[in-house]
Amino acid sequence: MIDEIEIIIPTNGFENKRVINDNGLNVEFYHSGGHTGCSSYAYFSEEKVLFSGDLIAAGFWPFISDPTEDFEGWISSFEHMLNLDIKAVIPGHGPVVGKEYIKEQLAFMKNLRKNVLKVISEEKGPEEIELPEYENEPAEAWQIPRALDFLFKYYSNDKK
Secondary structure, rough: OOOOOOOOOOOOOOOOEEEEOOOOOOEEEOOOOOOOOEEEEEOOOOOEEEEEEEEEEOOOOOOOOOOOHHHHHHHHHHHHHHHOOEEEEEEEEEEOHHHHHHHHHHHHHHHHHHHHHHHHHOOOHHHHOOOOOOOOOOOOOOOOHHHHHHHHHHHHOOOO
């Protein structure tokens, strides 16, 4: 069966934004980075529906620590999403949510960033970072310490 697989290399791509209009259906694609270096999302403007990919995992602790992650890009993605006229968000994981969920995620991430920067300015270690309130527990116990260590290193390298 493996011999029957045909590898097709994409011939069309985009760097930041691409809009496709086909018979009145308008789709805006945004490459944002964030959760991973290749994070992207799609917005159907007529339907007011956002497909967020893994930038949003509704009902889950966010996976913060991918080696290609850009936490500031993730925050910027949420800020851009909030400027869109959205009725529904189809997340990469979890149930359909609304725009309010993006606001909650953004607030959590900004508070987390603030707490990380505070610890760094006080010349303390990642274990001293205060975790902002968050409604969902991580799926695995290692997620929080790994996320805090990742963010400590991320912001210690002057990526602001």
